[in-house]
Structure formats: C-alpha cells, structure tokens
Amino acid sequence: xxxxxxxxxxxxxxxxxxxxxxxxxxxxxxxxxxxxxxxxxxxxxxxxxxxxxxxxxxxxxxxxxxxxxxxxxxxxxxxxxxxxxxxxxxxxxxxxxxxxxxxxxxxxxxxxxxxxxxxxxxxxxxxxxxxxxxxxxxx
Amino acid sequence: xxxxxxxxxxxxxxxxxxxxxxxxxxxxxxxxxxxxxxxxxxxxxxxxxxxxxxxxxxxxxxxxxxxxxxxxxxxxxxxxxxxxxxxxxxxxxxxxxxxxxxxxxxxxxxxxxxx
Numbered sequence: 001x002x003x004x005x006x007x008x009x010x011x012x013x014x015x016x017x018x019x020x021x022x023x024x025x026x027x028x029x030x031x032x033x034x035x036x037x038x039x040x041x042x043x044x045x046x047x048x049x050x051x052x053x054x055x056x057x058x059x060x061x062x063x064x065x066x067x068x069x070x071x072x073x074x075x076x077x078x079x080x081x082x083x084x085x086x087x088x089x090x091x092x093x094x095x096x097x098x099x100x101x102x103x104x105x106x107x108x109x110x111x112x113x114x115x116x117x118x119x120x121x122x123x124x125x126x127x128x129x130x131x132x133x134x135x136x137x138x139x
Numbered sequence: 140x141x142x143x144x145x146x147x148x149x150x151x152x153x154x155x156x157x158x159x160x161x162x163x164x165x166x167x168x169x170x171x172x173x174x175x176x177x178x179x180x181x182x183x184x185x186x187x188x189x190x191x192x193x194x195x196x197x198x199x200x201x202x203x204x205x206x207x208x209x210x211x212x213x214x215x216x217x218x219x220x221x222x223x224x225x226x227x228x229x230x231x232x233x234x235x236x237x238x239x240x241x242x243x244x245x246x247x248x249x250x251x252x253x254x
Binding site: 012013015016019020023033037040041044045048099100101102104106107110113 | 171172173174175176177178181191193194195196198199201202203204219
C-alpha cells in the first residue's frame with residue numbers, strides 16, 4: 001500500500017497533515033497502538049523539519065504486511081553535520097519555528113528514539129532524505 | 140480527577156469537548172515545547188498544560204494520543220484549533236491562571252505528574 005504526500009516549506013497550517021493521514025491508515029489496518037505512536041511521532045518530527053527548514057518536500061509511505069517504510073525527501077539547505085544535528089539541544093531553527101513549539105534540537109533524537117531503522121542522508125544546498133522503517137512485530 | 144473538577148479548581152472554561160467533562164484524567168504534563176511532549180509515555184489518560192496556543196499544539200497531541208489540553212495564561216483557542224480538536228474528539232480548557240499556579244493547584248489536589 002503506497003501513499004505520497006507533498007509538503008510545503010513554511011506552511012505551518014498543514015504541518016502534520018501527512019502524519020495524521022498515516023496515523024488513520026495504520027489504525028484502520030489494526031496496527032498495534034504503541035507502534036502507531038512511535039511511527040507517527042518519528043514521522044511528525046520529520047514532517048515538521050521539512051516545513052521548518054526546507055523549501056518543499058515529498059513523503060512516500062509504503063505499508064507492507066510486516067512493516068512501514070517512510071521516505072521523506074526535501075529540497076532545501078541540507079544538514080552540514082548530521083552527527084551534530086543528532087545531538088539533543090542542537091538546532092538551527094528560526095524564531096518562527098520556535099514559536100510553534102519546536103526548534104529545541106529534539107527532532108532528530110526523537111526520530112531516532114521512535115524508529116527501528118533511521119537513515120538520514122543530506123547534501124548542503126540540495127536537500128535531505130530521511131528514511132524511517134518500523135516493524136509491526138517489534139516489542 | 141474529572142475534567143470538570145479540574146476546570147472548577149483552576150477557574151477554567153471547557154471550550155471544547157463538554158460532553159467528556161466527567162471523564163477522568165490520571166496525570167498531567169506541563170510544557171510549551173512540543174518536542175518534549177512527543178517524548179512522554181501517554182499510556183495513561185494525560186492532560187497537557189501549556190501556554191502554546193497554535194495548531195501544532197493540537198497536532199502534537201493528536202500524534203501523542205493526548206485527549207485533554209489545558210491552555211494557561213489566558214491563551215485563546217482559535218477556530219482552526221477548535222476544528223482540529225473536534226475532529227480528534229479532544230477536550231480543550233482555557234484558564235487565566237499562569238502555568239506555575241495552575242500546576243501547583245492541580246499538584247496539591249494530587250493530580251500526578253507523568254514522571
């Protein structure tokens with residue numbers, strides 16, 4: 001089962017709409033609530049990151065029998081140092097993003113904590129690709 | 140403690156979800172930082188106490204499975220926040236009291252912290 005969502009940079013009104021849709025789909029499929037929460041928290045943080053930092057992006061969601069795979073690809077400034085961005089408290093967010101309750105340097109650590117597999121690849125001045133995989137039989 | 144009891148003790152007004160007013164709340168978490176809210180265990184019936192009143196507050200609670208939000212410092216719920224809250228069957232409460240005062244009152248009434 002495949003879905004694709006578009007995300008606009010700076011569009012805080014719709015930030016989270018894709019995550020909300022994915023949550024509803026997973027509920028309909030009867031996925032365990034704990035796994036749904038981990039998945040949508042990781043996805044929501046990643047979606048907010050596109051809105052907060054990138055010009056635009058695309059989210060592709062693939063739900064299979066045993067797992068959900070999500071690929072978020074954006075066009076944006078990229079992340080110069082991913083290991084630095086993975087540290088709690090490191091952030092380059094704008095005041096606008098902080099007003100929304102984000103930008104405290106928790107996004108990537110939260111994604112890592114809630115994903116069974118997390119891959120982040122980024123190229124400066126081009127964009128970032130985030131891949132999240134969660135297995136449905138995980139404890 | 141029920142939602143109605145909470146509202147009464149902090150001079151609050153239930154602006155959405157009146158029909159859930161006798162539902163119990165087991166514990167509370169106070170934060171304006173949504174990334175922090177996303178880290179907490181929400182297996183119990185949690186209420187978020189926050190001074191951050193925007194659409195992302197509602198979205199964050201939707202993702203976190205938090206059904207009750209208490210807005211402090213006189214923050215007002217917007218029309219679009221109300222719609223999203225209705226869609227997710229949430230309860231929204233407004234109080235003019237500060238976050239510290241609100242939390243202190245509810246803590247004294249033995250509403251448990253999340254941790």
